[in-house]
Amino acid sequence: xxxxxxxxxxxxxxxxxxxxxxxxxxxxxxxxxxxxxxxxxxxxxxxxxxxxxxxxxxxxxxxxxxxxxxxxxxxxxxxxxxxxxxxxxxxxxxxxxxxxxxxxxxxxxxxxxxxxxxxxxxxxxxxxxxxxxxxxxxxxxxxxxxxxxxxxxxxxxxxxxxxxxxxxxxxxxxxxxxxxxxxxxxxxxxxxxxxxxxxxxxxxxxxxxxxxxxxxxxxxxxxxxxxxxxxxxxxxxxxxxxxxxxxxxxxxxxxxxxxxxxxxxxxxxxxxxxxxxxxxxxxxxxxxxxxxxxxxxxxxxxxxxxxxxxxxxxxxxxxxxxxxxxxxxxxxxxxxxxxxxxxxxxxxxxxxxxxxxxxxxxxxxxxx
Amino acid sequence: xxxxxxxxxxxxxxxxxxxxxxxxxxxxxxxxxxxxxxxxxxxxxxxxxxxxxxxxxxxxxxxxxxxxxxxxxxxxxxxxxxxxxxxxxxxxxxxxxxxxxxxxxxxxxxxxxxxxxxxxxxxxxxxxxxxxxxxxxxxxxxxxxxxxxxxxxxxxxxxxxxxxxxxxxxxxxxxxxxxxxxxxxxxxxxxxxxxxxxxxxxxxxxxxxxxxxxxxxxxxxxxxxxxxxxxxxxxxxxxxxxxxx
Numbered sequence: 001x002x003x004x005x006x007x008x009x010x011x012x013x014x015x016x017x018x019x020x021x022x023x024x025x026x027x028x029x030x031x032x033x034x035x036x037x038x039x040x041x042x043x044x045x046x047x048x049x050x051x052x053x054x055x056x057x058x059x060x061x062x063x064x065x066x067x068x069x070x071x072x073x074x075x076x077x078x079x080x081x082x083x084x085x086x087x088x089x090x091x092x093x094x095x096x097x098x099x100x101x102x103x104x105x106x107x108x109x110x111x112x113x114x115x116x117x118x119x120x121x122x123x124x125x126x127x128x129x130x131x132x133x134x135x136x137x138x139x140x141x142x143x144x145x146x147x148x149x150x151x152x153x154x155x156x157x158x159x160x161x162x163x164x165x166x167x168x169x170x171x172x173x174x175x176x177x178x179x180x181x182x183x184x185x186x187x188x189x190x191x192x193x194x195x196x197x198x199x200x201x202x203x204x205x206x207x208x209x210x211x212x213x214x215x216x217x218x219x220x221x222x223x224x225x226x227x228x229x230x231x232x233x234x235x236x237x238x239x240x241x242x243x244x245x246x247x248x249x250x251x252x253x254x255x256x257x258x259x260x261x262x263x264x265x266x267x268x269x270x271x272x273x274x275x276x277x278x279x280x281x282x283x284x285x286x287x288x289x290x291x292x293x294x295x296x297x298x299x300x301x302x303x304x305x306x307x308x309x310x311x312x313x314x315x316x317x318x319x320x321x322x323x324x325x326x327x328x329x330x331x332x333x334x335x336x337x338x339x340x341x342x343x344x345x346x347x348x349x350x351x352x353x354x355x356x357x358x359x360x361x362x363x364x365x366x367x368x
Numbered sequence: 369x370x371x372x373x374x375x376x377x378x379x380x381x382x383x384x385x386x387x388x389x390x391x392x393x394x395x396x397x398x399x400x401x402x403x404x405x406x407x408x409x410x411x412x413x414x415x416x417x418x419x420x421x422x423x424x425x426x427x428x429x430x431x432x433x434x435x436x437x438x439x440x441x442x443x444x445x446x447x448x449x450x451x452x453x454x455x456x457x458x459x460x461x462x463x464x465x466x467x468x469x470x471x472x473x474x475x476x477x478x479x480x481x482x483x484x485x486x487x488x489x490x491x492x493x494x495x496x497x498x499x500x501x502x503x504x505x506x507x508x509x510x511x512x513x514x515x516x517x518x519x520x521x522x523x524x525x526x527x528x529x530x531x532x533x534x535x536x537x538x539x540x541x542x543x544x545x546x547x548x549x550x551x552x553x554x555x556x557x558x559x560x561x562x563x564x565x566x567x568x569x570x571x572x573x574x575x576x577x578x579x580x581x582x583x584x585x586x587x588x589x590x591x592x593x594x595x596x597x598x599x600x601x602x603x604x605x606x607x608x609x610x611x612x613x
Contacts, residue, residue: 004471008460015459204453211419211449212472213441 001214005222013226019192027184027234031241034180035173045129046092047071048083057103057144061114064143065096065136070129087119094118094129106144174248178329179302181238182322185261186296189231190268191289193224197276198285216364224269235261251336259339260328263349267321270356277363296322324348372397372524372555373418375429375436380413380422387413389578390427395524395571400546400556402566402586405575406606411559412452412528414575418557419449419526432523445473448517448525452532456513458502462493465501466516473520487515507538514545518554525549527558531565543568563599572598574605581605 013019047065051058066073074092077083086092097115116133120126197220200206209219235257242248250257271292279285297303299313300322306314317323328345331337339346373395380388388410395401405411416422418431420440428437432446456465463484470480488494491511496504504512510530517525527546531539543565546556558569566572566586573583582589582605586598595601 001472001474004468008457008464008468011464012457012459203455203458204451205455205457207421207451207453208449208455208469209472210421211444211447212469213444213474214472 002218002222005214005218006225009223009226013230023188023230023234024237026187027180027238028241030180030184031177031238032245035176035246043070045071045094045125045132046074047094047096047133048074048086048092049076050078050080050083050095050097051076052078052100053098053102054078055103057106058098061098061102061137061140062096064140065133068132068136070132087117090119090121092119093122093125094133096133106141173246174334175330177238177242177246177248178333179326181235182264182300182302182326182329183297184234184238185231185264185325186268186293186322188234189224189227189265190272192272193227193269194272194276194285194289195282196223197273198279198282201276202281217361220273220361220364228265231261231265232258248333250333252332252338256332256337256339256342257329260325260332260342260346260349263346263353264321264325266353267325267349267356270353270358270360271321273360273364274356277360296320299323300326302326318348319352321349321352324352370397371395372399373401373429373431373557375418375427377427378414378417378424378429379426380410380417381425386578388417388424391575391578391580392427393573393580393583395555395557397523397555398550398553399570400550400558400568402569402572403557403559403575404563404566404572404602405559406609409575409606409609410578411575415526415528415557415559419447420444445520446523448520448522450510450513450517450525450527450530452528454506454509454513456501456509456516459500461498461500462488462504462512463497465512466519469516470519475520483519487512487519491515507534507542510534510538510542511545514542518549521552522554524555524557527556529559529561531560531562539565563597563602566598566602574602576605576609581608 049062049065051062062073062076065071071094074086075083080095080097083092083095083097087095095115095117097117099114102114114137116130116137118126118130118133197206200209239250239254239257275285275288275292279288299309299317299320300306301317302322306317306323309317324345328337328342328349331342331345371394373393375394376392378388378391379386391414403411403415413422417424417436420431420436420443423437423440428435430436431443434440434442434446436443457468460468466484466487467480470483475483484497488497491508493508493512496508501509501512514525514527514530517527531542534542539562546558546568550556558565560566569586571584572586572589573580574589575581582592582601584592589595589601590597593601593604595604
């Protein structure tokens with residue numbers, strides 16, 4: 001019985017005018033375009049400096065900041081109101097204020113009068129900009145304290161130098177590659193089968209299946225199988241592109257990637273089925289999916305780290321399967337984590353997947 | 369087993385709406401049972417209950433000897449069903465549809481091959497074996513649907529408005545198929561809007577507003593209502609309907 005149903009699903013899949021193409025084009029586009037486009041690196045921050053010190057030292061600091069490449073020096077002025085006016089008009093993103101006595105305080109080691117003010121209308125640009133700016137000042141200070149002119153009397157300076165592990169150059173692309181695989185797998189395994197089942201509802205063919213002795217589990221599982229096969233084909237393609245185009249290889253075991261993909265498929269299959277059970281036509285299904293896709297993506301840590309969300313939002317992410325899958329994929333792919341290291345993610349996926357599948361099978365009825 | 373279908377006091381409610389209102393009837397083995405009624409009279413709902421697609425609110429009965437409430441999955445092995453909405457897979461070829469449904473009803477590859485030959489030669493459709501079902505004319509699709517509903521030699525076959533939208537000649541040929549099937553002993557339960565088709569049935573029930581208003585052979589019904597044909601009988605009874613479409 002199963003053989004005939006699986007045969008049917010494969011034939012229908014490959015005869016569909018769109019699906020086979022989407023499955024190939026979608027991951028390729030995602031892998032080739034998104035890592036470049038969805039880039040969180042911030043450059044070209046417009047900077048105005050209010051320099052009330054006007055010494056060689058302050059000039060050196062300004063130079064230090066501009067040569068970092070992140071800032072574009074718009075103006076050096078001495079009136080803070082002028083600088084504020086420029087920020088109000090949105091022509092600058094950050095104001096660096098160097099107060100009088102800056103060069104002297106450097107030598108004496110007093111707390112030095114430097115102020116940073118950033119425009120956070122664009123929050124990311126603002127927060128990253130202020131970090132860059134304080135980094136520049138810190139580097140400058142260090143370089144100054146190293147010069148022999150400074151006496152050691154001020155004692156030890158506290159040194160804090162960040163070291164970026166597993167992604168030493170802060171390359172956003174390598175960070176995005178595992179996340180994009182997560183998105184592609186979610187789309188293909190969750191939404192295609194759901195639309196397929198809703199399609200059979202609309203066509204009325206599902207009724208013909210419901211009057212047959214075929215069990216609901218058989219019908220559903222046979223529907224899913226082709227999408228599972230296709231998912232692994234797609235996963236292979238994504239990993240291949242990551243290697244060929246970006247030169248990234250998975251640091252951990254590929255079996256870990258496969259295992260987590262299987263677990264995630266269980267979750268998306270359950271969710272897809274739930275959606276198809278509760279919607280009567282493709283439009284309804286599409287809208288429900290849009291709703292979940294947005295929440296899942298934005299609250300998964302794929303784009304923004306979960307740890308920087310407010311606490312209540314962090315709690316919500318525990319119900320988001322993408323959180324676990326994305327975390328596991330990144331750990332395995334970038335860090336080379338073993339399955340034992342990310343067992344919490346596996347547990348999370350198992351719990352959500354088990355729940356969703358059980359609910360889906362219970363709510364699918366052959367009879368009304 | 370004397371009767372193919374025995375139904376007692378069957379009722380189906382959707383909220384406040386009573387789609388099927390306390391109907392009882394029996395269908396003898398091997399007969400053609402015509403299930404008539406205007407749109408919205410509750411025919412399809414009643415038929416879906418008999419096929420195990422819908423659970424009755426109250427009442428019950430047996431189909432092919434199995435209880436419609438407790439054993440719907442057993443019923444499904446022994447019935448064929450052809451729905452009003454044409455329900456073969458349009459993106460599968462003719463032979464692929466036959467193979468799929470043969471497989472679903474547990475036929476082996478060998479049985480499927482021989483059944484496919486029989487069906488295609490019986491319908492004179494050998495030439496379109498490799499055509500997509502989508503490309504066939506409606507009349508052909510309906511005949512193919514019927515043959516596929518019969519692929520596992522069911523005891524009862526349910527036909528929900530099987531001949532909607534085709535010309536009289538095609539309808540006549542479809543009924544030849546039905547007669548052929550009953551000569552093999554199968555019971556046919558058919559809903560239709562065409563009163564000339566009602567004349568072909570052994571028994572006819574007429575549903576009005578969820579109830580069965582009349583149930584007898586066409587000849588007896590015509591005599592009882594003093595009508596010349598089934599069309600007149602139907603108008604007389606269906607004209608009493610209070611429910612709209």
